[in-house]
Amino acid sequence: MxxxxxxxxxxxxxLNIQSDNESLLYDATLEARSAYNETIRLAKQGVDWDTIPDRVADDADLVKNTTQRVVAKALGAMENYYEYDDFDQPSHTKDGAYPLxxxxxxxxxxxxxxxxxxxxxxxxxxxxxxxxxxxxxxxxxxxxxxxxxxxxxxxxxxxxxxxxxxxxxxxxxxxxxQTVRDKQDSRTVVGVDVNEDNVALTALSEDGVEDTLVIDFAEIKFERHRYFTMRKRVQNAEKPSMHDTLEGREERFVRDRLHKVSRHIVEWSRQFENPCIVFEDLKEMRESIDYGTRMNRRLHHLPFRALQYYTSYKAAFEGVPTAWIEPEYTSQQCPLCGHTERANRRKKRFKCRSCQHQDHADRGASVNIAVKGIKKHQDWNVPALNSLPQVRKVSNERRSLS
Ligand SMILES: [Zn+2]
Known part of the structure; x- marks a missing residue:
């Protein structure tokens, strides 16, 4: 394993392209498209596949090794096509630009x-x-x-x-x-619950909850609101350049903070034996949230994905694998008794209507994410959870304990 x-x-x-070279690149992507289509055409005609690269390369107005790569890609697609028994289906060719x-x-x-x-x-x-x-x-x-x-x-x-x-x-x-350890070889699973204003972490091993932490970044939410209002104001005053400047500043601020938070997540996770960091697959979650306003949508949109992405590649640098689980019920399920009910959660408070367990709601979610991560990717058992350690909160900004 x-x-x-x-x-x-x-x-x-x-690509910030020098002078007016951009059309040259665009033409080349169109040329790559015709090389791709020509490959498909020849393959369908029954031409010997070994001779196709040279035949296409002779006609294509592209660098030879580039043509070879495009041809290889097209033949690869053909091969899959063939395997799926759709060989007689109509056109496999496409229009428009093709990656060079x-x-x-x-x-x-x-x-x-x-x-x-x-x-x-x-x-x-x-x-x-x-x-x-x-x-x-x-x-x-x-x-x-x-x-x-x-x-x-x-x-x-x-x-x-x-x-x-x-x-x-x-x-x-x-x-x-650097190699990344296989995620199935982990001894600790760190569940990460990403929210608009914090991220909750729980490290779960076969022995139970190792530790739990909530990293607060309310200042990101606050600054994004502030920039949103400022942009709105200059937009109304019809100052598009100022609007773009603000957007750039906001992006840099948020990016910088998210890098910090993601570093913190990876550092914290590395203290445990063979960790695997587990996230919710938020593509689905976003679709299930009922967004009130456009601002809400914007606010929800950016940090989640970016934070997951930053964390996963920083973790990879340390050889730590990451994994994804389905987000269903992670915030409504009681981590102790498993009872699931929407009314269990009220903002940041969680109170199970069945066993009366009370907790910081986001921490509870991170426990559930870790549990799902174990079930999905590990061959060891989820430990029995009778109680959870106290929630420790730190601010990402000051890193002080509160
Ligand atoms: Zn319960």
Missing amino acids: TDSQALVKTLDFQ RANYEEGYNLSLTDDGDVTFRISAKPYNHVKGVLEGDDAHLDILKTALTSDEWKIGTAEALFHNDNAELHVNVTNTE
């Missing part, structure tokens, strides 16, 4: 400038390069810079593509030193 995995990450960047796949140092290149920027050079067409600077999340840029300056990370293939009309580059990197 010790099947640890190499740490592979896809880093997403926006490239090998590092063949189809694309990256370098670190003295100013700390990462520049790119993509061979969009033979002898025709698209150049510029990568932009994106600090965390992704950090990893990429590490990859460019040390042997710890290996840079692999990348895809250049258009997303909502913006040019992006998705770069695959592999950590050569």
Whole structure:
């Protein structure tokens, strides 16, 4: 069962393309699409698959190794198609742009400038390069810079593509030193309940609850409300540039805080034996929440996903696996007796209507998440829970005990 995995990450960047090179990249993605479609066409005609790469490469106005990657992808899709016995179904081809796949140092290149920027050079067409600077999340840029300056990370293939009309580059990197332990080999499961103003953690082992912690970040909620009001004001005053500035400031603030919180979660989890960090799959939860206003939706939207994401990759750097569970009833179920009722919960207070157990509601949810994590991913038993340790609260801002 010790099947640890190499740490592979896809880093997403926006391409800030020099001068008017953008149409060149777009043309290349269209060309990649026709290479893809041509591959499918030839395969369907019964042409020997071994000869397809050369045939397509001869006609495509693309760098050869890029064409090979596109052809491989198309044949891979064909293979799956065949397995599913849909071979005679109509068109498997598509319209529009297709990601331009490239090998590092063949189809694309990256370098670190003295100013700390990462520049790119993509061979969009033979002898025709698209150049510029990568932009994106600090965390992704950090990893990429590490990859460019040390042997710890290996840079692999990348895809250049258009997303909502913006040019992006998705770069695959592999950590050569760090492996992530298989999540099924864990001795402690840390349930993480992410809320608008805090995150509740419970570490559960075969022996019971090891510890529990609530990290409060009410200041994120507060600042987001404040920025929302300010943006609204400048919007009404028709100052779009100010609006964008505020949005940028808010994003940086929230991102910075969420990085801090996620570091805290990982640090805390690492004190336990072979931990696995478990989250709720919030895609489904979001759909089940009844949002009152647009602001509510915005407020709910951002931190959850970002925090989970930051936490999971920071954990991966430490070799700690993460896992996901279904979010149903995690906040309404009594962690001690299992009784489930909506009325059990009233804001941050939880009181079980069956066994009268009382608790901090978010902590209770984190226990339930850990329990689900054990059931789903571990081969050991959920311990019997008769009582829970006292809730410890810390503020992410000051890190003081309260
Ligand atoms: Zn109960």
